[in-house]
Amino acid sequence: MKITRNTVAKTAVLEIFGNSTTALSHTEIQKQLNEVCDRVTTYRILDRLIQDDIIHKIVDLDGTVKYAKCRHEHRVHIHNHAHFSCENCHEITCLENVKPSYLIPHSYKVKDINFTLSGLCPKCSS
Amino acid sequence: MKITRNTVAKTAVLEIFGNSTTALSHTEIQKQLNEVCDRVTTYRILDRLIQDDIIHKIVDLDGTVKYAKCRHEHRVHIHNHAHFSCENCHEITCLENVKPSYLIPHSYKVKDINFTLSGLCPKCSS
DNA sequence: TATTAATTGCAACTTTGTTGCGTTATATAA
DNA sequence: TTATATAACGCAACAAAGTTGCAATTAATA
Ligand SMILES: [Zn+2]
Ligand SMILES: [Zn+2]
Ligand SMILES: [Zn+2]
Ligand SMILES: [Zn+2]
Numbered sequence: 001m002k003i004t005r006n007t008v009a010k011t012a013v014l015e016i017f018g019n020s021t022t023a024l025s026h027t028e029i030q031k032q033l034n035e036v037c038d039r040v041t042t043y044r045i046l047d048r049l050i051q052d053d054i055i056h057k058i059v060d061l062d063g064t065v066k067y068a069k070c071r072h073e074h075r076v077h078i079h080n081h082a083h084f085s086c087e088n089c090h091e092i093t094c095l096e097n098v099k100p101s102y103l104i105p106h107s108y109k110v111k112d113i114n115f116t117l118s119g120l121c122p123k124c125s126s
Numbered sequence: 127m128k129i130t131r132n133t134v135a136k137t138a139v140l141e142i143f144g145n146s147t148t149a150l151s152h153t154e155i156q157k158q159l160n161e162v163c164d165r166v167t168t169y170r171i172l173d174r175l176i177q178d179d180i181i182h183k184i185v186d187l188d189g190t191v192k193y194a195k196c197r198h199e200h201r202v203h204i205h206n207h208a209h210f211s212c213e214n215c216h217e218i219t220c221l222e223n224v225k226p227s228y229l230i231p232h233s234y235k236v237k238d239i240n241f242t243l244s245g246l247c248p249k250c251s252s
Numbered sequence: 253t254a255t256t257a258a259t260t261g262c263a264a265c266t267t268t269g270t271t272g273c274g275t276t277a278t279a280t281a282a
Numbered sequence: 283t284t285a286t287a288t289a290a291c292g293c294a295a296c297a298a299a300g301t302t303g304c305a306a307t308t309a310a311t312a
Contacts, residue, residue, distance in 0.1 A: 005258055005309050026299080038261050043300070045259095059189045061240050065299085084234055100226035104243065108210055111245035114187050117230065119237035131278050131289055152268080164292050169269065171290090189299095191268085 004048050009037035013045050014054075023058050023066035023083075023092035058092055060085050061118055066092050080113050086121035093121065130174055135163035139171050140180075149184050149192035149209075149218035184218055186211050187244055192218050206239050212247035219247065 004010075016024065016032050024032075026046065030039050037045075046067055049055040058066045071094070082098035085091075100115050119125075130136075142150065142158045150158075152172065156165050163171075172193055175181040184192045197220070208224040211217075226241050245251075 002258070003310085007259065007309070009260080039299095040262080040301085041260055048259095059185060059187060061185060061238075063185045063189050063191055065189055082228070082230075084230075087237070095230065098228055098230050100228040100241065102208070102224055102226040102241070102243075104208075104210075104221065104224050105248075107248035107251070108243070109246040109251040110243045111213070112187075112243070114240075114242040114244065115226065115228070116240040117228075117234065117236045117238070118240065120235040122231075122233035125233070125235040128289070129279080133278075133290065135291080165268095166270085166293080167291055174290095 004052060009033070009041055010045050010048070012036045013042065013049070017055060017067075017069045020069075021093070023068035023094070025064060025066050029067070058083055058116075059114075060090075060092060061116060068092070068094055071096060080115075082115040082117060084121060085116055085118040086124055087118055088120055088124040091121060091123075130178060135159070135167055136171050136174070138162045139168065139175070143181060143193075143195045146195075147219070149194035149220070151190060151192050155193070184209055184242075185240075186216075186218060187242060194218070194220055197222060206241075208241040208243060210247060211242055211244040212250055213244055214246055214250040217247060217249075 012033055013029060016029055026039070026042060029046075030042050033042065046055065046057075050057055050067075053070055055067045056070050058068060060066060082095040082100065084093050084095055086093075095117070098115070098117075100113070104110060138159055139155060142155055152165070152168060155172075156168050159168065172181065172183075176183055176193075179196055181193045182196050184194060186192060208221040208226065210219050210221055212219075221243070224241070224243075226239070230236060
């Protein structure tokens with residue numbers, strides 16, 4: 001594996017994630033970066049952060065791609081957690097503790113699950 | 127609502143869905159159509175078929191958009207069913223009978239669920 | 253401070269999907 | 283069968299999202 005370096009742009013991206021409680025799209029990040037770097041660079045930084053397990057990629061119900069910080073609680077990286085997509089504010093939040101149970105024919109070999117709930121988030125339903 | 131007409135292109139698209147057991151992307155459908163109509167027309171036909179509840183749209187884990195026939199079994203249209211995405215052959219199949227159960231904080235108002243399992247399909251795991 | 257490779261900017265390109273508009277074809281009624 | 287209204291179509295143009303190649307820059311470390 002390549003050694004990843006700490007650059008001005010990468011630090012700026014990490015700070016943006018640090019200030020956000022919801023998932024962010026490339027476009028949203030790019031706007032917040034405010035000319036710090038080229039959009040291609042932002043794509044590459046996001047790729048590196050995913051490889052380093054610092055963020056994860058989420059595909060929203062409408063196909064929109066977003067990114068969110070990974071939480072490595074209890075020294076265990078929780079993969080495959082559920083997400084909530086608000087139909088009103090369009091924010092995506094990680095639901096680290098929601099784990100669906102299900103039954104599927106044995107002929108399918110399940111390796112990964114993707115569970116996204118949609119509706120109104122706490123902020124929008126009150 | 128508008129009245130939808132039966133056209134040559136629409137009939138061709140329906141036949142393609144009739145011959146497929148898995149979900150199809152716009153590009154795959156367009157190839158199979160073999161010059162029957164313009165790609166814009168195919169997009170519009172797919173939109174109409176969705177509005178008429180004849181097909182449904184599926185967003186794969188990687189963001190790829192596909193379409194699959196709706197099965198109206200028992201006179202009831204099963205919405206929100208699960209899907210299986212094969213990491214090997216990249217086929218998406220509807221899992222009409224897989225229904226996840228889960229627990230989520232009451233502060234979220236869930237209206238819709240999206241459940242996609244991935245791994246190896248029966249064909250690819252044998 | 254010098255070196256090496258990771259990172260960046262920029263231009264160009266691809267893929268996917270949308271929109272406007274003049275033309276064509278379908279369904280229905282005379 | 284023919285006339286008519288409008289759904290559907292083709293085409294060109296556009297937009298958003300993401301990728302690639304390459305030369306220039308910069309971070310890490312020796
Ligand atoms: Zn909301
Ligand atoms: Zn998450
Ligand atoms: Zn398969
Ligand atoms: Zn389905």
